[in-house]
Amino acid sequence: MHPFxxxxxxxxxxxxxxxxxxxxxxxxxxxxxxxxxxxxxxENGSPSKSDVFDQGSCDEGSFVARxxxxxxxxxxxxxxxxxxxxxxxxxxxxxSAQSGLKCELQKLKTTxxxxxxxxxxxxxxxxxxxxxxxxxxxxxxxxxxxTPSVDYHSAHSSSFQSAKDGAELVVDKDDDENSSxxxxxxxxxxxAFKPHCRGESRARKVTTSNYWxxxxxxxxxxxxxNRDEEIKLxxxxxxxxxxxxxxxxxxxxxxxxxxxxxxSASNGGFxxxxxxxxxxxxxxxxxxxxxxxxxxxxxxPVKLSIKSFRVPELFIEIPANATVxxxxxxxxxxxxxxxxxxxxxxxxxxxxxxxxxxxxxxxAGISNTDKLDxxxxxxxxxxxxxxxxxxxxxxxxxxxxxxLTHAAPAPDQATPDTLNxxxxxxxxxxxxxxxxxxxxxxxxxxxxxxxxxxNSKALVPILAVKSDALSVIPLRNSRRSEMVRRxxxxxxxxxxxxxxQAVEKLGTGRWRDVKLRAFDSVKHRTYVDLKDxxxxxxxxxxxxxxxxxxxxxxxxxxxxxLSAHAYWCQQQAKSTRLAEPYLLPA
DNA sequence: GTTAGGG
DNA sequence: CCCTAAC
Numbered sequence: 309m310h311p312f313x314x315x316x317x318x319x320x321x322x323x324x325x326x327x328x329x330x331x332x333x334x335x336x337x338x339x340x341x342x343x344x345x346x347x348x349x350x351e352n353g354s355p356s357k358s359d360v361f362d363q364g365s366c367d368e369g370s371f372v373a374r375x376x377x378x379x380x381x382x383x384x385x386x387x388x389x390x391x392x393x394x395x396x397x398x399x400x401x402x403x404s405a406q407s408g409l410k411c412e413l414q415k416l417k418t419t420x421x422x423x424x425x426x427x428x429x430x431x432x433x434x435x436x437x438x439x440x441x442x443x444x445x446x447x448x449x450x451x452x453x454x455t456p457s458v459d460y461h462s463a464h465s466s467s468f469q470s471a472k473d474g475a476e477l478v479v480d481k482d483d484d485e486n487s488s489x490x491x492x493x494x495x496x497x498x499x500a501f502k503p504h505c506r507g508e509s510r511a512r513k514v515t516t517s518n519y520w521x522x523x524x525x526x527x528x529x530x531x532x533x534n535r536d537e538e539i540k541l542x543x544x545x546x547x548x549x550x551x552x553x554x555x556x557x558x559x560x561x562x563x564x565x566x567x568x569x570x571x572s573a574s575n576g577g578f579x580x581x582x583x584x585x586x587x588x589x590x591x592x593x594x595x596x597x598x599x600x601x602x603x604x605x606x607x608x609p610v611k612l613s614i615k616s617f618r619v620p621e622l623f624i625e626i627p628a629n630a631t632v633x634x635x636x637x638x639x640x641x642x643x644x645x646x647x648x649x650x651x652x653x654x655x656x657x658x659x660x661x662x663x664x665x666x667x668x669x670x671x672a673g674i675s676n677t678d679k680l681d682x683x684x685x686x687x688x689x690x691x692x693x694x695x696x697x698x699x700x701x702x703x704x705x706x707x708x709x710x711x712l713t714h715a716a717p718a719p720d721q722a723t724p725d726t727l728n729x730x731x732x733x734x735x736x737x738x739x740x741x742x743x744x745x746x747x748x749x750x751x752x753x754x755x756x757x758x759x760x761x762x763n764s765k766a767l768v769p770i771l772a773v774k775s776d777a778l779s780v781i782p783l784r785n786s787r788r789s790e791m792v793r794r795x796x797x798x799x800x801x802x803x804x805x806x807x808x809q810a811v812e813k814l815g816t817g818r819w820r821d822v823k824l825r826a827f828d829s830v831k832h833r834t835y836v837d838l839k840d841x842x843x844x845x846x847x848x849x850x851x852x853x854x855x856x857x858x859x860x861x862x863x864x865x866x867x868x869x870l871s872a873h874a875y876w877c878q879q880q881a882k883s884t885r886l887a888e889p890y891l892l893p894a
Numbered sequence: 895g896t897t898a899g900g901g
Numbered sequence: 902c903c904c905t906a907a908c
Contacts, residue, residue, distance in 0.1 A: 820896060840902065
């Protein structure tokens with residue numbers, strides 16, 4: 309049996325069963341959400357998106373269907389559900405379901421409401437292998453792509469087994485208030501959807517590394533906070549989760565890992581027969597801007613509690629013979645220097661900045677704490693008033709937004725409320741990445757490299773989300789949220805100088821010693837960093853000046869790099885030869 | 895924990 | 902800078 313036949317067949321039955329209970333779009337409120345999104349996109353001039361899910365361009369191993377009419381949409385929702393249950397081989401996809409429901413598909417076809425040519429189901433692998441394949445539902449007219457990606461490790465056994473029980477397929481209408489609880493039983497899919505790629509990796513468990521790489525790549529593009537946002541659709545289906553991937557990136561390579569977003573539905577099923585035509589037929593695309601919709605908890609109060617702000621690393625310069633009291637004052641001044649310029653609050657959801665102040669929490673996806681990977685707030689110096697931190701050596705100050713920080717608990721000492729206001733002095737205060745023990749004095753005047761850091765300016769607090777008063781629900785403890793990429797700190801010339809000097813002395817194979825010697829008090833330069841920097845220095849020295857980027861490194865320094873590198877490589881070769889004379893080939 | 899090298 | 906194998 310062709311998979312589509314199977315799916316559509318079962319879909320029909322599901323439709324009949326669920327038609328009366330489906331509630332996704334049956335309220336004006338939810339419709340308004342959709343309209344809001346579309347309006348936003350219209351205002352933002354979001355370009356029309358081509359349908360990339362035409363035949364042959366779908367993700368490998370995925371079923372991609374385009375549903376145009378309402379009937380098709382209905383079928384889509386049912387199909388998605390079916391897809392879930394098909395994986396439960398003993399369950400819903402049993403013979404009776406297959407045989408008894410084929411007529412439903414036929415019905416759709418004969419009524420003309422379901423155009424065969426408008427529906428494509430792709431399974432680029434095994435057409436019959438419904439297990440382990442993602443089902444993509446693509447609405448070509450609204451450009452909404454819903455890709456229930458599959459993490460089979462988590463999705464199958466627990467979530468879908470109960471589907472054998474037909475009653476499970478019936479959706480409660482008034483389930484909103486319990487959606488969070490449902491979510492625990494909801495399958496969370498996490499496969500990235502990758503259109504236009506057939507041969508890429510198969511559905512796989514998205515690992516921490518993958519998420520991390522996504523962030524990294526985004527960061528490398530300098531758009532971690534600006535990359536296109538996904539729309540979060542919290543569909544009312546307890547069984548389904550979708551991953552939506554936008555499709556407009558020119559570079560698939562980046563896209564494949566950059567953009568993944570999964571959301572889980574908790575209640576009800578994806579039914580769209582009630583979406584008004586005016587909405588469905590709209591040319592406005594769903595694709596752009598910082599929109600993330602949640603159709604859940606629209607009327608549910610969102611309780612947030614910020615327990616503490618984590619204060620990033622502050623570099624304090626103070627004489628060693630200063631008193632503790634003066635140290636306290638200096639710290640205070642450092643903080644004050646940052647705060648006095650005025651602060652701005654940024655809201656981060658899953659690492660992405662929500663810029664639209666007019667968006668509702670529901671629209672922003674902050675309405676359901678269960679669905680928050682993490683929510684964070686940043687305190688940023690007001691760009692209009694905040695004095696720029698004194699930083700003579702920083703040539704390209706990091707955007708405050710680039711601080712990517714997550715749920716690491718902040719020490720109590722670091723909370724602002726423990727700081728007593730004192731009259732500010734002319735203290736240089738440069739906030740940097742958090743490091744609890746990082747407030748330190750520079751007692752070593754020769755350590756010139758200590759003074760050149762830290763361009764970042766963001767205070768990143770930790771947010772606790774409360775769903776009930778006093779009961780703090782920890783943010784989802786995903787590996788992803790624990791990953792914090794260090795900010796990029798280009799080496800200054802004086803750092804390079806220090807590095808070259810140390811390597812000249814110690815060689816290229818003792819990076820720990822180099823670190824201890826030249827960067828001991830510079831916490832954010834690890835010996836791996838120094839090794840990497842040396843690597844790039846050698847490379848830089850070998851390329852033409854025209855090809856070099858960033859702050860120019862004096863040629864004499866580069867010359868020293870080359871000579872030192874040559875020397876120490878030679879030494880290394882010598883010692884190797886001495887140690888293993890007989891291993892050398894003739 | 896360090897080193898070395900690829901990404 | 903990140904990641905990881907190898908030590």
